[in-house]
Structure formats: C-alpha cells, structure tokens
Amino acid sequence: MKGSTGITVVNGSPRREGNTSILVERLCAGARDGGAAVDVFRLHDLAIRPCQACGACGQSVEEDCVIADDMQPIYRSIRLAGALVIASPIYWWSVSAQTKLFVDRCEALGGPEGSVLRDKRIGVILVYGGKDAVSSGAVNAIRAFQDAFRYLGSDLVDIVHGSAWEAGAVRENVRLMEEAYDLGRKLAQLESRGR
Numbered sequence: 001m002k003g004s005t006g007i008t009v010v011n012g013s014p015r016r017e018g019n020t021s022i023l024v025e026r027l028c029a030g031a032r033d034g035g036a037a038v039d040v041f042r043l044h045d046l047a048i049r050p051c052q053a054c055g056a057c058g059q060s061v062e063e064d065c066v067i068a069d070d071m072q073p074i075y076r077s078i079r080l081a082g083a084l085v086i087a088s089p090i091y092w093w094s095v096s097a098q099t100k101l102f103v104d105r106c107e108a109l110g111g112p113e114g115s116v117l118r119d120k121r122i123g124v125i126l127v128y129g130g131k132d133a134v135s136s137g138a139v140n141a142i143r144a145f146q147d148a149f150r151y152l153g154s155d156l157v158d159i160v161h162g163s164a165w166e167a168g169a170v171r172e173n174v175r176l177m178e179e180a181y182d183l184g185r186k187l188a189q190l191e192s193r194g195r
Helices: 020-034 071-080 097-109 138-152 172-193
Strands: 007-009 040-041 083-091 121-128 154-164
Touching: 007 020, 007 071, 007 172, 020 083, 020 121, 020 172, 040 071, 071 097, 083 097, 083 138, 083 172, 097 121, 121 138, 121 172, 138 154, 154 172
Parallel strands: 007 040, 007 083, 083 121, 121 154
Antiparallel strands: none
16 A cells, blocks of 8 residues: 555454464564564454444545544554454354454444455464364364455465464474464565555
8 A cells, every 4th residue: 555654453362372473473573673663453452343233334434433542543554454364262153252243343433435454465364272173163264364355356375274273382383383474574575666
C-alpha cells in the first residue's frame, strides 16, 4: 500500500511464552531484519468488547467502530499499515476467543466503498496441538481466512501453521520457526516495494 508505515501484528494467544507468541517473535524479527516497522498488539492484554451489531460502522469505510475500547489503536495501526498479521492458537477447532473478538470487530473496517483491508498484504500464523491441520480443526480457520481475504480483495501472502503442544515446544520445530521468520521478511520486502 503506497504511503504505508509497516506491519500490524495481532497476537491472539493468552500465553506470553506460548508457541504462538514465540512464532510472532520470529515473524517480527524477520520483518525488522527486512527493514519494516512493526506494531504488535497482544489481544489478551487489551479490553476489547464484542461487536454489538449496531451497524453504525457500515455507513462509511472511514468510520471506525463506535465502541470506545482498545480496538481503537489497532484500527489506527491497520489503516496506516501495508500488511496485517493475525496469529492465534487453535482452540476447539477454531481461533482463540481473543482472536475471534478482533476478527468480528474488523467489520468496522468496511463500508459501501469496500474495505480498508482491500489490497493489504495478509499473513496468518496458527498453532495447534493436534497432529495436523485437519485433526486439530485448524483447517476450519485456514479456510475461513482464505475465504474472507479473497472476498475482501486482500493479498493473502501466506498461512504459517503447525503443531506444538507444550509451551515453548515450537522452538524445536525448525520448519515453523523458519517459516515465521521468512513470512516476516517477505512482508517487509513487499512493504518496501509498495512504498
């Protein structure tokens, strides 16, 4: 996105030292090594209320949600950024509750003119305890993100996903650690070309 100021990262893990958070750190390292500025929001630490389905945000793409809570700084960051990364553990065959709240409140980024997310580059990180994306239910989140960002006209750059159960175990998964770092680098390179 021309004139953008970096990458917005939302981390939907409730665990500071959890596997999702570790992959977020790797992604951010790759992005920063690639020269991108990164804003990271740890959703668990923020007071974000559920969407109240009032419809006020749907009047214009320029209007944010009327709920005055901790989504407001995230909206500002997303509007300025060229890329958005959503990271979440998989709980009960879907993203965490913290991530779902964030995703629902992204409704406020759209209006009759389209969506703020149109043409933004998107990355997704998902970590699950099951053996694979199907048995863990991660496939549900993967398909939802693919469908949503295709519909919005966003550039879904990559979905990094894999298995790690115990907190910190992902550090031993060389493939996932490299993929997270590489996604950060790739988004930074795309970001620098888009300026």
